[in-house]
Amino acid sequence: MHSSDATNSILILGIGNVLMGDEGVGVHTIRHMDSNGLPPGIETLDGGTGGFHLLEPMSRFGKIVLVDAAAEGEPGTIRRLYPRFSSDYPRTLTAHDLGLKDLLESMILLDQTPEIVLIAVSIALPTAIGVELTPQMQALVPKISEIALCSAGVPPAELAHCSGASRPRS
DSSP: OBSSOOTTOEEEEEOOOTTBGGGGHHHHHHHHHHHHOOOTTEEEEEOTTOOGGGHHHHTTOSEEEEEEEESSSSTTOEEEEOOSSGGGSOOOSSTHHHHHHHHHHHHHHTTOOOEEEEEEEEOOOOOSOBSSOOHHHHHHHHHHHHHHHHHTTOOGGGOTTTTOSBOOOO
16 A cells, blocks of 8 residues: 555555456556655555455545456446445456455445445457556556546546546436
């Protein structure tokens, strides 16, 4: 985790498998944010492929912004979602889908349910193993980072892409 005081902070959590190219866009986004500095009150965490080891760090935050790849939609589409239940999450590509959903259900059972915003980045199905993002996805990482920061509460005037994600109508 990168930042200082977790008690009043917001967590931006990148999820993904960096060995599967664009499927690791959430982790690559966190790395980008860490290398460019964070505003006060924002913490980041490379969540890898998810799992129960994230329960303790996630339970310390009242708001979590998740950044993850999604297997639906036109590749490069960025959506801001406000899921309430694990079934509200879009389909992902690897085993972390089950781990993350189980983790969120566990938080509900433990009455530790933070406000969650999901930045879902649509990607093409991976055709090969590789640790690099495609040029299209690499070009989107700064925009994804700004959308995540906006979702965490950074004032829109400070960010160029704050309104760059679509929000589905309820």
